[in-house]
Amino acid sequence: MYNLLNNLIGNEYVAAVIAAALPLFVFILPFALAAVLLERKVSAFMQDRLGPNRTGYRGLLQTVADILKLIQKEDITATDADKKLFNLAPVLVFAGCYAAFAAIPFSGAYIGADIDLGMFFIVAISSLVVAGILMGGWASNNKYSLIGAMRSAAQMISYEIPTALVILSLVLVTGTLSLHQISEQQTAYFWNWNILGGAGLGFSKLLLIPFMIVGFIIIYISSLAEVNRTPFDIPEAESELVAGFHTEYSGMKFAMFFLAEYANMFAVSSVVAALFFGGYQSPFGYLGNTLGISWLVPLEQFFWFTAKGMFFVLVQMWLRWTLPRLRVDQLMTVCWKYLIPYAFVNLIIVGLITLL
Amino acid sequence: MNIYDIVFYLFAAITLASAFVVVTARNIIYSAFSLLFTFFGIAGLYVLLGADFIAVVQLMVYVGGILVLILFGVMLTNKITSVQIKTGTLQVIPAILGTALMAGVLIKIFTGTNWHSQMAQYPTKTTAYALGHILLTDYVLIFELLGILLLIALIGAATIARKEEKAS
Amino acid sequence: MKQYLKNTWEAIWTVLVGMKITLKHLFMPSVTIQYPDVKVQLPDRARNRLYVNIDDCIGCDQCARACPVSCISIETVKGMPTEDLGKTSNGKKKALWVTQFNIDIAKCCFCSLCTYPCPTECIKMTDVYEFSEYERANLLYKFSNMTEEEVAVKKENFAKMEAEKAAAKAAAAAAPKVPKPAPAAEATKTDTENK
Ligand code: SF4
Numbered sequence: 103m104y105n106l107l108n109n110l111i112g113n114e115y116v117a118a119v120i121a122a123a124l125p126l127f128v129f130i131l132p133f134a135l136a137a138v139l140l141e142r143k144v145s146a147f148m149q150d151r152l153g154p155n156r157t158g159y160r161g162l163l164q165t166v167a168d169i170l171k172l173i174q175k176e177d178i179t180a181t182d183a184d185k186k187l188f189n190l191a192p193v194l195v196f197a198g199c200y201a202a203f204a205a206i207p208f209s210g211a212y213i214g215a216d217i218d219l220g221m222f223f224i225v226a227i228s229s230l231v232v233a234g235i236l237m238g239g240w241a242s243n244n245k246y247s248l249i250g251a252m253r254s255a256a257q258m259i260s261y262e263i264p265t266a267l268v269i270l271s272l273v274l275v276t277g278t279l280s281l282h283q284i285s286e287q288q289t290a291y292f293w294n295w296n297i298l299g300g301a302g303l304g305f306s307k308l309l310l311i312p313f314m315i316v317g318f319i320i321i322y323i324s325s326l327a328e329v330n331r332t333p334f335d336i337p338e339a340e341s342e343l344v345a346g347f348h349t350e351y352s353g354m355k356f357a358m359f360f361l362a363e364y365a366n367m368f369a370v371s372s373v374v375a376a377l378f379f380g381g382y383q384s385p386f387g388y389l390g391n392t393l394g395i396s397w398l399v400p401l402e403q404f405f406w407f408t409a410k411g412m413f414f415v416l417v418q419m420w421l422r423w424t425l426p427r428l429r430v431d432q433l434m435t436v437c438w439k440y441l442i443p444y445a446f447v448n449l450i451i452v453g454l455i456t457l458l
Numbered sequence: 459m460n461i462y463d464i465v466f467y468l469f470a471a472i473t474l475a476s477a478f479v480v481v482t483a484r485n486i487i488y489s490a491f492s493l494l495f496t497f498f499g500i501a502g503l504y505v506l507l508g509a510d511f512i513a514v515v516q517l518m519v520y521v522g523g524i525l526v527l528i529l530f531g532v533m534l535t536n537k538i539t540s541v542q543i544k545t546g547t548l549q550v551i552p553a554i555l556g557t558a559l560m561a562g563v564l565i566k567i568f569t570g571t572n573w574h575s576q577m578a579q580y581p582t583k584t585t586a587y588a589l590g591h592i593l594l595t596d597y598v599l600i601f602e603l604l605g606i607l608l609l610i611a612l613i614g615a616a617t618i619a620r621k622e623e624k625a626s
Numbered sequence: 627m628k629q630y631l632k633n634t635w636e637a638i639w640t641v642l643v644g645m646k647i648t649l650k651h652l653f654m655p656s657v658t659i660q661y662p663d664v665k666v667q668l669p670d671r672a673r674n675r676l677y678v679n680i681d682d683c684i685g686c687d688q689c690a691r692a693c694p695v696s697c698i699s700i701e702t703v704k705g706m707p708t709e710d711l712g713k714t715s716n717g718k719k720k721a722l723w724v725t726q727f728n729i730d731i732a733k734c735c736f737c738s739l740c741t742y743p744c745p746t747e748c749i750k751m752t753d754v755y756e757f758s759e760y761e762r763a764n765l766l767y768k769f770s771n772m773t774e775e776e777v778a779v780k781k782e783n784f785a786k787m788e789a790e791k792a793a794a795k796a797a798a799a800a801a802p803k804v805p806k807p808a809p810a811a812e813a814t815k816t817d818t819e820n821k
């Protein structure tokens with residue numbers, strides 16, 4: 103994408119800036135707008151309510167109105183808060199989750215930075231989010247914030263382990279860490295998806311299927327925990343901690359946390375989609391290929407990628423409005439006593455199968 | 459000056475400035491958080507050197523692991539922020555001597571080494587493959603020994619943590 | 627180990643069961659009532675804003691006495707014996723001019739205790755519940771339909787009558803032929819009234 107822009111504009115600085123800003127304006131902001139509305143609507147429908155339906159047609163403009171409201175709001179900093187860190191924290195959190203988007207392959211033609219270590223990079227850069235959350239929680243000088251931040255950090259670090267283990271087992275199958283290549287390998291039909299044993303043929307493909315499903319479940323659960331979604335939302339448990347680490351934040355800074363949270367939701371969903379469900383590959387082949395219109399293919403890929411990402415975001419919401427919150431010790435039990443052992447066993451078995 | 463130079467100086471500046479804050483900050487929390495930027499800057503420098511794997515590992519291990527651990531330690535320790543960290547000047551002469559010696563050695567190395575100072579090419583292939591290969595062929599013994607060392611440390615930590623439980 | 631596997635299985639299974647339920651609800655019609663547009667039918671005995679049908683009120687003050695928060699204030703003036711104040715709808719004869727009938731609805735706790743004792747059932751609960759105001763003073767409902775002049779006239783009439791009575795009494799007292807028990811009888815009468 104950067105190269106394309108570079109050719110188009112002829113100035114590498116401008117091209118770099120545009121390429122870097124593109125996902126934010128083309129994707130993250132509209133997505134967050136849509137996702138917040140979706141979340142409300144989904145929660146409303148699941149509870150047999152109507153949800154917001156006054157602003158715009160059936161409430162479609164609700165989040166726009168909310169954003170306008172947030173922009174107007176006074177930016178409050180508590181007197182005893184640590185001003186510098188307090189102001190830095192939302193930026194850091196947002197930067198962390200925004201950086202993850204650099205490595206996400208939106209389509210064959212658009213991927214922010216096609217780094218070979220894409221998957222590894224995403225896992226690593228999300229630790230910036232942990233630091234930002236700790237910073238915000240500490241700087242707020244508020245017990246709830248601090249406890250929320252601590253819980254959040256502990257949870258994110260713990261759940262990184264099963265995620266990494268599942269990613270490892272996928273690396274054994276695919277032989278690469280680049281999300282772009284992983285997506286490329288799962289060529290354009292759904293039986294080539296990694297969840298169905300990858301693009302290879304033969305006996306080992308069939309053998310892989312159950313373990314891939316286990317891997318998918320593990321990584322999905324831990325990704326839920328990493329983005330602090332219910333049932334793992336103890337860092338912002340309303341009933342205990344007001345709003346967790348962002349209790350003291352208001353106005354635009356709060357909006358940044360909010361945006362980061364929703365962007366993160368999509369990031370982990372799309373990673374899951376890219377790892378197990380073919381990434382941007384269409385499940386049924388491409389219309390563009392059949393019709394011979396080559397520029398249609400990347401657009402289709404973008405569509406499929408967004409659709410898959412959105413589907414998993416939707417499942418996250420579905421889970422959120424289904425399950426109650428776990429207790430802290432239960433949370434740790436799930437991670438250390440269940441997910442990690444299963445992930446290890448899964449890793450070993452997948453390794454053995456790939457050796458076959 | 460092309461874009462890589464700018465990025466290099468940016469990262470270098472981040473690293474140096476935040477490292478300076480780490481050692482001079484009175485508040486230990488500030489030190490801990492500036493360490494984040496130091497680590498981050500160093501990761502950026504690694505990327506510019508074409509060592510992508512090391513850069514990501516730097517982020518993952520130092521920012522994601524060690525820094526968070528430090529922060530946890532600092533935050534969980536009661537009243538640690540109010541403790542005055544001593545930053546007076548003691549032992550002036552040995553300090554000057556030590557610093558001069560260290561600086562001399564560093565300058566010697568810096569001038570004496572034949573640096574490959576050409577710009578890193580856009581890495582066509584990730585270094586992960588080469589690193590993995592080396593680790594499991596040439597350095598396999600060291601690799602395994604390190605693994606055992608870490609395991610021992612882990613078990614040790616677990617035993618120390620568990621002893622108290624029995625006593626109570 | 628068996629327990630461990632069972633736990634895992636149960637966790638996954640129960641989550642799926644829960645998800646099935648929520649999925650079902652996702653497609654159920656909503657039960658929301660869009661309040662300002664659509665209003666629910668209130669139950670028959672719902673307690674909301676009070677209304678006093680002042681034409682039926684005989685000014686007996688029972689409602690004001692029943693009210694636990696004393697938000698009803700009633701003032702009455704006796705009618706002249708010659709005046710016909712009309713009848714209430716259930717046939718009671720009115721004897722008092724209700725010169726003031728104020729309900730401070732802001733104080734009202736909607737206990738409905740005032741409605742029970744009313745002999746003519748003229749104070750009652752309506753089904754109006756949206757009566758918020760910007761000024762607290764607007765929540766003081768005045769039900770009396772008499773204008774100030776009318777009230778002044780009635781008061782004057784009453785005062786005149788009293789004065790006449792007093793004068794008559796004075797005249798009677800001045801007359802030496804009046805038998806003595808009369809004031810005593812009056813005194814006992816007032817006594818019982820006080821009790
Ligand atoms: S409803 Fe209760 S509080 Fe209200 S006026 Fe009647 S007696 Fe008083």
Ligand code: SF4
Nearest residue numbers: 683684686687689744
């Ligand atoms: S109880 Fe009824 S009749 Fe008596 S004063 Fe009250 S409203 Fe009038």
